Amino acid sequence: GESVGLHLPTLSVQEGDNSIINCAYSNSAxxxxxxxxxxxxxxxxxxxxIRSNMDKRQGQxxxxxxxxxxxxxxxxxxxxQPGDSAVYFCAENKILSGSRLTFGEGTQLTVNP
Amino acid sequence: xxxxxxxxxxxxxxxxxxxTIQCQVDSQVTMMFWYRQQPGQSLTLIxxxxxxxxxxxESGFVIDKFPISRPNLTFSTLTVxxxxxxxxxxxxxxxxxxxxxxxYFGPGTRLLVL
Numbered sequence: 001g002e003s004v005g006l007h008l009p010t011l012s013v014q015e016g017d018n019s020i021i022n023c024a025y026s027n028s029a030x031x032x033x034x035x036x037x038x039x040x041x042x043x044x045x046x047x048x049x050i051r052s053n054m055d056k057r058q059g060q061x062x063x064x065x066x067x068x069x070x071x072x073x074x075x076x077x078x079x080x081q082p083g084d085s086a087v088y089f090c091a092e093n094k095i096l097s098g099s100r101l102t103f104g105e106g107t108q109l110t111v112n113p
Numbered sequence: 114x115x116x117x118x119x120x121x122x123x124x125x126x127x128x129x130x131x132x133t134i135q136c137q138v139d140s141q142v143t144m145m146f147w148y149r150q151q152p153g154q155s156l157t158l159i160x161x162x163x164x165x166x167x168x169x170x171e172s173g174f175v176i177d178k179f180p181i182s183r184p185n186l187t188f189s190t191l192t193v194x195x196x197x198x199x200x201x202x203x204x205x206x207x208x209x210x211x212x213x214x215x216x217y218f219g220p221g222t223r224l225l226v227l
Contacts, residue, residue, distance in 0.1 A: 031214070032214045032215065034214075034215050034216075036218075041223075042220055042221070043117075043205050043218035043219050043220045043221045044156070044205070044218045045218075046114065046215055046216075046217060049214055049215050051214070089155060089156070091156075093213075093214065093215065093216075095213050095214070098144070098161055098169075099144070099209050099213045099216070100146070100158055100161065100171075101146075101156075101158065101207075101216055102158075103155040103156045103157075104155060105154075105155050106154075106155050
């Protein structure tokens, strides 16, 4: 069936390094792909999204890349900081299906000082 | 983005009882969503709640177990009925962004069923 999944369940990086979190998806009909950050004890926080007709979008210290050929999504975090430690989820959104989100499994990012 | 609050933030309940979770938004929204996040897992959509109509439930979720109310455009409740330890989860409500491209989430309700 349709699914959104992640390659790595955990990622540990040194402070100041760049982080790359990956996500594979199987449904090519999605309109948007979204990255969320969830800190312990909190709800998911929107980071950045990318429309399906784009291949790259940049935000503040974050870049999302979309490769539709291989159905792959990644989130790059530049100069990772301890405050970036959290679980990161990718999600896909098919607006015409009522904007219901399908989430990936999540990656735990740990930033070591 | 909308400001979303949930009550209670956490609770410990006995099996067989029911808990009603409230979700309040600071702006009027057509649709609200309820998700479940089991321990250490990702989010799963329970249902979509439209004001003025019955909620639409996802496969595996039924109204008898998770009744939802949507009395106005800023408020919704989710009840977890006849609870068992398997219902221990974080329950989250969300609302769509202005262009429906994303959703914004409340802080969640952490439920432990003993």
